[in-house]
Amino acid sequence: MYQVVKSEKLTPDVIKLEIKAxxxxxxxKAGQFIMVTPTEHGERIPLTMADFSPEKGTVTIAALEVxxxxxxLGRMKxxxxxxxxxGPLGIPTHLKQYGNVVSIGGGIGLALMYPVVRALKxxxxxxxxxxxxxxxKLLMYxxxxxxxxxxxxxxxxxxxxxxxxxxxxxxxxxIAENKKIDLVYAVGPIIMMxxxxxxxxxxxxxxxxxxxPIMVDGTGMCGSCxxxxxxxxxxxxxxxxxxxxxxxxxENLTARNKRYIPEExxxxxxxxxxx
Amino acid sequence: MAxxxxxxxxxxxxxKYPMPEQDPKERIHNFNEVPLGLxxxxxxxxxxxxxxxxxxxxxxxxMDGCPxxxxxxxxxxQVQEGNFKEAVRILRQKQSLPAVCGRVCxxxxxxxxxxxxxxxxxxxxxxxxxxFLADWERKQGxxxxxxxxxxxxxxxxxxxxxxxxLTVAGDLARRGHKVTIFEALQYCGGVLIYGIPExxxxxxxVRAEVDYIRRMGVDIHNDYVIGKLDTVDELLxxxxxxxxxxxxxxxxxxxLKGENLNGIMSANEFLTRVNLMKAFKFPEYDTPIRTGERVxxxxxxxxxxxxxxxxxxxxxxxxxxxxxRSDAELPARREEVHHAQQEGVRFELLAAPVEFIGDxxxxxxxxxxxxxxxxxxxxxxxxxxVKIPGSEFLIDAQTVLVAIGQSPNPLVPMTTPxxxxxxxxxxxxxxxxxxxxxxxxxxxxxASGAATVILAMxxxxxxxxxxxxxxxxxxxWPAPEVFEKLACEV
Numbered sequence: 001m002y003q004v005v006k007s008e009k010l011t012p013d014v015i016k017l018e019i020k021a022x023x024x025x026x027x028x029k030a031g032q033f034i035m036v037t038p039t040e041h042g043e044r045i046p047l048t049m050a051d052f053s054p055e056k057g058t059v060t061i062a063a064l065e066v067x068x069x070x071x072x073l074g075r076m077k078x079x080x081x082x083x084x085x086x087g088p089l090g091i092p093t094h095l096k097q098y099g100n101v102v103s104i105g106g107g108i109g110l111a112l113m114y115p116v117v118r119a120l121k122x123x124x125x126x127x128x129x130x131x132x133x134x135x136x137k138l139l140m141y142x143x144x145x146x147x148x149x150x151x152x153x154x155x156x157x158x159x160x161x162x163x164x165x166x167x168x169x170x171x172x173x174x175i176a177e178n179k180k181i182d183l184v185y186a187v188g189p190i191i192m193m194x195x196x197x198x199x200x201x202x203x204x205x206x207x208x209x210x211x212x213p214i215m216v217d218g219t220g221m222c223g224s225c226x227x228x229x230x231x232x233x234x235x236x237x238x239x240x241x242x243x244x245x246x247x248x249x250x251e252n253l254t255a256r257n258k259r260y261i262p263e264e265x266x267x268x269x270x271x272x273x274x275x
Numbered sequence: 276m277a278x279x280x281x282x283x284x285x286x287x288x289x290x291k292y293p294m295p296e297q298d299p300k301e302r303i304h305n306f307n308e309v310p311l312g313l314x315x316x317x318x319x320x321x322x323x324x325x326x327x328x329x330x331x332x333x334x335x336x337x338m339d340g341c342p343x344x345x346x347x348x349x350x351x352x353q354v355q356e357g358n359f360k361e362a363v364r365i366l367r368q369k370q371s372l373p374a375v376c377g378r379v380c381x382x383x384x385x386x387x388x389x390x391x392x393x394x395x396x397x398x399x400x401x402x403x404x405x406x407f408l409a410d411w412e413r414k415q416g417x418x419x420x421x422x423x424x425x426x427x428x429x430x431x432x433x434x435x436x437x438x439x440x441l442t443v444a445g446d447l448a449r450r451g452h453k454v455t456i457f458e459a460l461q462y463c464g465g466v467l468i469y470g471i472p473e474x475x476x477x478x479x480x481v482r483a484e485v486d487y488i489r490r491m492g493v494d495i496h497n498d499y500v501i502g503k504l505d506t507v508d509e510l511l512x513x514x515x516x517x518x519x520x521x522x523x524x525x526x527x528x529x530x531l532k533g534e535n536l537n538g539i540m541s542a543n544e545f546l547t548r549v550n551l552m553k554a555f556k557f558p559e560y561d562t563p564i565r566t567g568e569r570v571x572x573x574x575x576x577x578x579x580x581x582x583x584x585x586x587x588x589x590x591x592x593x594x595x596x597x598x599x600r601s602d603a604e605l606p607a608r609r610e611e612v613h614h615a616q617q618e619g620v621r622f623e624l625l626a627a628p629v630e631f632i633g634d635x636x637x638x639x640x641x642x643x644x645x646x647x648x649x650x651x652x653x654x655x656x657x658x659x660x661v662k663i664p665g666s667e668f669l670i671d672a673q674t675v676l677v678a679i680g681q682s683p684n685p686l687v688p689m690t691t692p693x694x695x696x697x698x699x700x701x702x703x704x705x706x707x708x709x710x711x712x713x714x715x716x717x718x719x720x721x722a723s724g725a726a727t728v729i730l731a732m733x734x735x736x737x738x739x740x741x742x743x744x745x746x747x748x749x750x751x752w753p754a755p756e757v758f759e760k761l762a763c764e765v
Contacts, residue, residue, distance in 0.1 A: 004337045027504050037461065044552065068561060084461040086498045104744030194666040216552065216562070219459050219500060220684065221469075221524040222544035228535055232527065238686075252535055255637035270558055 001081040005058060010140040014108060015074040016050065030095070030119035031112075031210065031242055034059065034087030035218040038072045042083060045069050046215045046225075046237070047110035047210030048187075049088065050141070059087070062111030062140070067181045068267040089218050090241045091206075096239050097124040099182035102174065104130045104167045104196055105145075106188030107138070112210060114141045114148075119147040120185070128181075129153070130173070132167035134186075136160040168195045181205050182274050186245060190254050197245035207245035211236050214257060228252050289396040292321045294403055299617040303587045306473040306555055309614060310378075310403075315359070318407040322354035325399045328391045331682035337401060339697035340385035342733025343442070345369045345375075347386055347401055354404055363412045366405065371445030372438065372732065374413060374480045375467055377406025380729045381608050390456065414481050421491045424451035429746040432457065432514040434501045434687060437465020438728045439719025441488055442735030443742070448491040450743050455494040455514070457501050460551065465522055466728065469551040470543070472581050474588070475611075476548070504685035507694070507715060516714050516742050519702060521588040523720035529573065533631030534677070538567065538639040542578045542678035549585055554660065566591040567673020571642050573597050573628055575604070577727075580611040582676040583620045592621045594671065599627040599647050601661040625649075627660065629667060631675060641669050681725045691715075695758040699724055701761040708738030711758035713750070718741055 006018035023097035024034065033046045051060035065074040067109045073125040076082075091114050101120050105113030110131055121127045129149060132155035133139045139154065139161065146152045153170045154162030163170060174181065182204075186196040187210040211228075213236040228249035234240065277440050295311045296302075302309055313321060327348050330336050337347040346365055353362035366373050382388075382402035390398030429452045433477035434441040436458035444454045462468050464481040489495060501507065501521075510517050526541030528534055546566070548554040552562035570586035572579050575598035586594040596615070598605060601624050605612055616622070625647045632641040649658035683700040695703045695711035701724050702710055702717040718734030720726055 023499070023504055041553070041560045073361075073406055084498050086459065086461075086500060089500070132497050188572075216544055216547050217460065219524075220686070221526070222547050223541045224544045228534055233530075233535060252637070255537060256535070260563045260565070263557065263565065267558050267561055267563070 001083065002085040003081045004076050004078055005052045007077050007080075010062060010111075010212065011138045013074070014062060014111075014138075014140060014189065015070070015076070016060060016062045016111070017073060017076060018051075018058045018060045019082060020057060021059050021085055022054075024059050024085065024233060025052045025057050026054050027058060027215070028052035029092035030115040031093030032088040033088060033218075033241060034061065036061065036082060036086055037084035038069060038076070038082055040083050042072065043069045044084070044216060044218065046089070046212065046241075048081060048210070048212070049115065050111035051115055052088075052128075052144045059085075062108060064108040067264050068271040071268070071271060083208065086218060089237060091239070093119060093185075093224040093242060094211055095119050095123045099126065100128060100180050101125045101183045101185060102130065102171060102173060102181050103111075103185040104127045104132075104188070104192075105186075106167055106192045107130045109188030109192075109210070110139070110141045110145070113185075114144050116185060116187070116210075117145055121150075126150045128179075128244050130155065130167045130170045132156065132192075167192065168199055169201055171196060175199070175203060175205075183208065184245075186210075190250055190257070193245060193248075194250040197248065201246050209245040209248060210241050211243060211248065211253060212241065213253060214259060227256075286502070287392065287396060288324050291324075291397045291400040291681055292317045292570055294400075299619070302474065302503070303618050306588055308477050309474050310622040311496035312410055313403055313407045315357075315407075317410070318354055318404060319357055321400050322351045322404055324392055325351045325355065326391055327352060334391075335389045336391070337386040337389050337399075340387075340389040341497040342385070342729050343369050343736045345405075350408070350694075351399070351401070351404060357500075359408060359411050363408050366408055368486045369736070370405075371442045372484045373405050374484055375438070376729055376732070377404075377409050378480075379471060379478050380405075381725075381727060383609060388408070413480070417433075419490065420618060421487065423449050423491050426453065427451045427746065429453065429516075430455070430514045431742060431746075432510045432517045433520065434507070434510075434517065435459070435465060435520040435522060435719075435721070435732065436463035436495065436497075437520055437522050437719060438467060439522075439731040439735040439738075440465070440518065441485065442732040443518045443520065443716075443718070443739045444493045445488050445491060445738060446739030447742060448488070448493050451745070452746065453492070453494075455496065456504075458495065458497050459500045461497050462551070463495055463497065469547045470578065470581070472546065472550055472585050473555075474584070475581065496562070500686070501689040507687060507691040507712070511714055515746055516716065518708075518735075518738055518742065519687050519710070519715065519717040519721055520719040520731070521684045521687050521721045522731075524684045525682040526677065527680040527682055529628060529677060529679065531628055531630050533633055533639065536631055536633040536639040537637050538673055539631060539675040539677065542572075542574070542582050542676050543681065545676050546578070546585070547584055549589070554748050555585075555589060564589060567676070568592045569595065569670075570674040570676060571597055571670060571672040572676040572678055574680070575600065576606040576678065576680075577608055579676075579678035580607045580615045580620075582678050584615055584618055586674070586676070587618055587620065591674070594619055595623050597623045597626050597628060597642070597644060597670075599625065600627055600657065601649060602658050623670070625660065627662070632669075639672060639675055642672050642675060643667055643669055669682070683721050683724065686722070695762045697762050703758045705753055705757060705761060706737070707741035708734060709741060709753060711755060713752045714745070
């Protein structure tokens with residue numbers, strides 16, 4: 001069992017949990033994820049690590065409360081225990097001095113974006129960070145990301161803060177201004193990553209995206225998370241979660257992530273009614 | 276009848292005493308175990324079919340067929356006399372997981388295949404006697420700490436808590452070594468937990484076997500992925516030896532067009548959802564599974580039978596096995612094939628998939644398949660299936676399960692640079708289970724490629740002997756060239 005040491009709402013429906021797991025914290029690197037099973041009857045779901053501290057012996061996860069499992073996490077308080085926690089999994093972000101790196105995050109993707117941009121900054125890159133959400137209230141990790149930014153842009157769909165529009169608008173503008181861009185890193189909703197990849201492709205800007213397919217074991221055993229990369233089948237859990245955005249079959253990923261919608265709705269309904 | 280049997284001269288009973296089973300019509304609606312086991316009296320009668328024959332230079336006996344070298348005639352003799360406790364003691368000397376092996380071993384090719392009674396009649400039901408004893412022992416209650424040899428002060432790390440790792444753990448703990456198992460999943464057991472279905476191997480039994488090993492003083496760390504957390508090199512800093520038994524967990528694919536459609540999954544995903552995550556109890560358990568009306572399973576091994584039979588229990592209307600060779604070549608145990616047939620699984624033999632066809636939403640709806648015929652024998656000695664031109668046909672399917680094999684788990688080899696592997700990805704080992712890295716041993720599917728539970732346990736048995744020798748007698752180790760050669764031979 002793994003104890004929650006701190007529980008905090010980042011937005012009305014995003015939970016952040018800091019969990020005691022010294023063995024994982026000691027080894028975790030930016031870009032990796034962990035498999036979380038809240039209870040013995042629960043589902044194993046992959047969650048990105050929003051932070052990890054070898055000193056405190058904790059890892060931090062953030063989850064958008066959409067289904068039963070994430071809502072279960074949403075109700076967890078300090079002192080509660082999680083049934084199972086496995087990680088760190090996946091290949092860490094490849095860190096080096098690229099030069100100018102534009103990192104783009106949307107929604108819950110901002111939680112994963114933070115440790116990645118922090119590591120990119122520590123690796124000596126000029127970090128240009130663009131963050132977005134539907135409205136100001138749904139922005140998260142704003143201050144933390146700003147602290148590791150050389151240039152920083154905020155976007156909201158409704159204009160309640162920063163640029164009124166999408167994160168992709170800012171990227172387009174940077175490209176139009178002939179900004180030298182050595183790497184684009186995008187993490188967020190599938191549609192956002194797809195749009196970003198489509199924008200950078202004609203300019204041949206290397207673009208890395210972090211995918212979040214449905215997983216079961218998370219260690220390469222089952223293939224639930226298979227994604228099509230340049231026509232080849234890869235496993236999100238062991239070959240990813242990061243891939244070349246220009247090679248990802250986003251349509252297939254979108255379809256595959258809808259596989260269990262009826263069951264997910266049933267589980268959620270039962271959970272909400274049992275409350 | 277029992278009394279008659281006890282009197283000499285004995286008349287040979289030609290068939291095994293039948294083991295009661297759940298009725299096929301009933302059992303396809305539940306996940307309870309299919310064979311129900313023998314009662315004590317029947318077990319004694321079955322044991323009395325044994326002739327207690329002796330080994331001779333030109334004839335193999337039951338024991339010669341056992342990968343873990345159980346003294347079979349000796350424990351059967353005790354059963355004949357009703358001394359179950361003594362029989363269990365003899366069994367336990369060589370067998371860490373008797374309740375498991377008494378259910379899933381391919382006895383027909385092993386112990387029972389060598390049985391003298393079996394030359395002209397049905398062999399003695401050694402497997403069911405093993406199961407009987409293990410179940411009898413479990414029903415006696417838990418005796419607490421299991422006695423082991425005095426501590427040697429040596430520490431051994433086991434990577435992977437499957438059949439190989441559990442066997443090594445049991446054998447070494449018995450000899451007084453301090454053993455720690457690192458298991459990636461939330462429960463120990465490996466394929467016994469995530470792969471083999473409840474109706475063939477109840478998970479309660481696996482838990483009891485794991486508990487037995489724990490009671491020998493073995494430490495178990497679940498949720499612990501070696502290679503992602505500590506590496507093998509790091510383990511060697513705090514342990515005197517390491518055993519790698521990480522199995523063949525990587526699913527093989529057909530690589531045919533349409534394989535990534537929704538509804539197509541690896542046998543591993545399907546079975547892991549159902550067995551490890553208990554999706555058959557959804558929504559009481561949270562992991563979902565769905566079959567639709569027809570499930571097509573591709574493959575003919577035990578895993579394919581497990582998939583086809585599980586599908587029926589999940590409520591599909593028809594469960595079809597698509598296998599490219601004929602009935603005679605089905606690699607599954609005969610009992611599994613028989614059970615599947617009894618339950619109404621349809622065998623579409625001499626047929627192979629060509630492509631998977633989807634609907635507009637990306638869900639599989641049909642499999643295009645082609646008829647095969649058997650040609651010349653291939654490298655495996657089995658006749659090679661050859662396509663019959665123009666014989667393509669379509670079969671509707673809402674779920675397709677790919678059960679055509681598994682490959683070795685790459686995580687430990689990938690993170691242990693000086694561990695020599697073969698081109699198939701298995702870890703190269705010598706007959707004692709030693710690897711190219713001093714102090715590191717390997718066994719089970721990670722060394723042999725996908726095989727059976729009992730073969731993995733046999734590897735574990737040999738490796739445990741070698742580890743014990745290495746720890747107690749001195750650290751001699753084969754030269755690197757030995758492993759270069761081993762890696763190329765396979």
